[in-house]
Amino acid sequence: MATFSTNEFKSGLKVMLDNDPCAIVENEFVKPGKGQAFNRVKIRNLKTGRVIERTFKSGDTMEGADIIDTAMQYLYTDGQFWHFMVPDTFEQHIADSNAVADAKKWLKEQDVCTVTLWNGQPLFVTPPNFVTLRVTDTDPGLRGDTSGGGGKPATLETGAVVRVPLFIEVGELLKVDTRTGEYVSRVKE
Template identity: 35%
Template sequence: MKITANEIKPGMIIEHKNDYWNVLKTQHVKPGKGGAFNQVELKSVVKGTKLNERFRSNETIEKAEVDEKKFNFLYIDGENCHFMDNSTFEQVEIPKSVTGEQYKLLKENLEVSISFMEEKPISIELPNNIECTIETTDAAIKNQTASSSYKPAILDCGIKINVPPFVESGEKIIIDTRTLEYVKRVN
């Protein structure tokens, strides 16, 4: 299926240079001179290599045909994550290497979308926002405005992110799973 370069979003699988690529990040750039383009970070589904590519806004890209199914997360054993289809109770095993850092955010019974290409799982998509707990964070520095600075924090799952100065250790927050950035504090 053909799509324009502006429609490329993180999590998509595209065909490019005789390979299948998972879109990791996109950034739309409109320079002062010349035409607009989409700067895209790609990771090869087959080889695992990364590639940064620029697509002009008027270019068309082939979106790969993938089957997406909803699964619930069960557990992690060593190097694999286990998921179950709620309708058929079929279980699927996916190596941690396919999920990247996302496996750290998996919680029991969390519903995810798994993309399959030729019956082989190639990527998982988590809900856009997930609730996490701050394990440790630095103390806020006085006279620092919330808009100007963030401080480092470690989540209960081991992921390091930056949070506003008013967030303390032990608090629950919502993070964006696509960018691993702070969204809001949960009351």
């Protein structure tokens, strides 16, 4: 893998730190007029999501991390692992529950997700920004109430629970924003 000098540091660069894959969040050049130059760097550990701060002597290097984002179709889960496929090549990848993490409640078979591979292994899974899912459970709908005020919880086919307007009924298809977990609209079949 390539190495990157502090002069190449920028937001989004994928590097190895303490044997974990990380992404640079922020890079600040600090230098006393007559003294040693440093780069003060905020780095996100891509395994844990934690952001830490590290300081480097300007000119030092970090090893790059072999990180690739790949669009993959979600196939199924066997209960322990989640199976994905690259549509063009039919190449299959298996992600564990650490990798799917919070994404699992949005995963619907056939949907195309972004699977981030580290050294060829799924590191984490990002669901589509919007998913269409069926309501499997919610309190009975209030006919005529289209105000959207108030709201109630609804369970979707993947197990996710979102707040929906009172008029939503079991069996309806909903569009949901996975980034915020919020209901967007009903979807006509």
